[in-house]
Amino acid sequence: xEYTAAQSGFRQRKLQHNMRLxxxxxxxxxxxxxxxDTSATGPGAQGVYRNQQAGPQxxxxxxxQSLLADPMxxxxxxxxxxxxxxxxxxxxxxxxRFIPISKLKYYFAVDTVYVGKKLGILVxxxxxxxxxxxxxxxxxxxxxxxxxxxxxxxxxxxxxxLYLVTVNTDLTTIDLLAFSGYKYVGMILGVVAxxxxxxxxxxLSLLWCCAAIFVFMIRTLRLKLLxxxxxxxxxxxxxxxxxxxxxxxxxxxxxPVFMYWLxxxxxx
Amino acid sequence: xxxxxYTLIQTAILCTNAIAVLHEERFLSKIxxxxxxxxxxxxxxxxxxxQILNLIRSVRTVMRVPLIIVNSACIVLLLLFG
Numbered sequence: 001x002e003y004t005a006a007q008s009g010f011r012q013r014k015l016q017h018n019m020r021l022x023x024x025x026x027x028x029x030x031x032x033x034x035x036x037d038t039s040a041t042g043p044g045a046q047g048v049y050r051n052q053q054a055g056p057q058x059x060x061x062x063x064x065q066s067l068l069a070d071p072m073x074x075x076x077x078x079x080x081x082x083x084x085x086x087x088x089x090x091x092x093x094x095x096x097r098f099i100p101i102s103k104l105k106y107y108f109a110v111d112t113v114y115v116g117k118k119l120g121i122l123v124x125x126x127x128x129x130x131x132x133x134x135x136x137x138x139x140x141x142x143x144x145x146x147x148x149x150x151x152x153x154x155x156x157x158x159x160x161x162l163y164l165v166t167v168n169t170d171l172t173t174i175d176l177l178a179f180s181g182y183k184y185v186g187m188i189l190g191v192v193a194x195x196x197x198x199x200x201x202x203x204l205s206l207l208w209c210c211a212a213i214f215v216f217m218i219r220t221l222r223l224k225l226l227x228x229x230x231x232x233x234x235x236x237x238x239x240x241x242x243x244x245x246x247x248x249x250x251x252x253x254x255x256p257v258f259m260y261w262l263x264x265x266x267x268x
Numbered sequence: 269x270x271x272x273x274y275t276l277i278q279t280a281i282l283c284t285n286a287i288a289v290l291h292e293e294r295f296l297s298k299i300x301x302x303x304x305x306x307x308x309x310x311x312x313x314x315x316x317x318x319q320i321l322n323l324i325r326s327v328r329t330v331m332r333v334p335l336i337i338v339n340s341a342c343i344v345l346l347l348l349f350g
Binding site for chain 2: 142145146148149150152153163164165166243
């Protein structure tokens with residue numbers, strides 16, 4: 001009873017084969033018969049097993065047709081294709097309900113000249129300077145990729161310096177990326193102030209943001225990089241701690257430098 | 269300065285090549301940066317010099333084969349597309 005259906009089927013086929021051999025040795029008429037004659041002997045269950053054994057053997061001879069001839073896989077294929085078409089219908093209907101795609105295409109059929117003119121109309125009422133020449137769609141892409149490159153290089157430089165000084169921190173790469181992104185707030189504030197109110201406002205707001213970022217970075221990094229004794233306020237003399245202090249200072253000092261460097265050519 | 273992503277890739281390839289080219293016997297040992305001069309004490313502070321030497325040696329070991337592949341690809345692309 002522990003035998004699987006296949007094994008019992010095999011056993012019965014072997015038994016039948018042996019019996020047939022004995023029979024054919026007796027009369028020799030059906031010695032060339034390959035399959036069992038299921039119409040004659042056995043209960044219905046044995047016949048089903050033998051059918052399943054005969055099926056794969058037929059499939060061994062013609063592998064291409066068996067997949068289509070098998071009713072189960074036929075049904076599965078039909079079901080799958082109907083499911084896919086149903087799914088696509090549903091997505092199309094819902095998408096069209098939320099986002100009118102055909103209407104959106106109208107809005108995107110613009111070119112650079114049109115955008116430039118629109119920008120000009122927007123800013124002329126309250127701006128005294130003509131900055132149409134300084135801002136264009138190409139410049140935006142160039143600025144963005146340049147800022148991205150500098151960001152990546154800064155993160156790599158900080159990672160390298162942290163590795164060299166063998167600091168055991170729990171700062172991950174993503175943390176460093178986030179810390180490097182803090183200066184963009186100051187940059188944006190400075191640039192916007194400079195565009196709205198002129199060069200003096202740019203320099204003033206940039207100075208304020210630089211000082212703020214400097215203090216912020218020193219406070220944050222001191223907790224992470226230096227040991228607990230120094231973070232509490234005492235100054236521990238030692239080569240390692242001094243090196244770490246220098247590292248913190250240089251990271252914090254690099255932020256205002258970057259802030260100025262990446263934005264000064266926008267205010268001219 | 270307008271940097272593109274392509275210049276970043278170029279910079280990375282050039283810097284890695286430069287580090288991988290530093291020969292152990294002919295150059296590094298002569299200036300006191302050989303392998304045997306790096307690992308000093310077994311305390312918890314390897315020091316900056318030991319870290320740098322470790323870094324150079326590991327870059328040379330790990331990036332040798334990938335650099336061969338990347339450099340060959342660069343040469344072929346530059347020959348084809350200028």
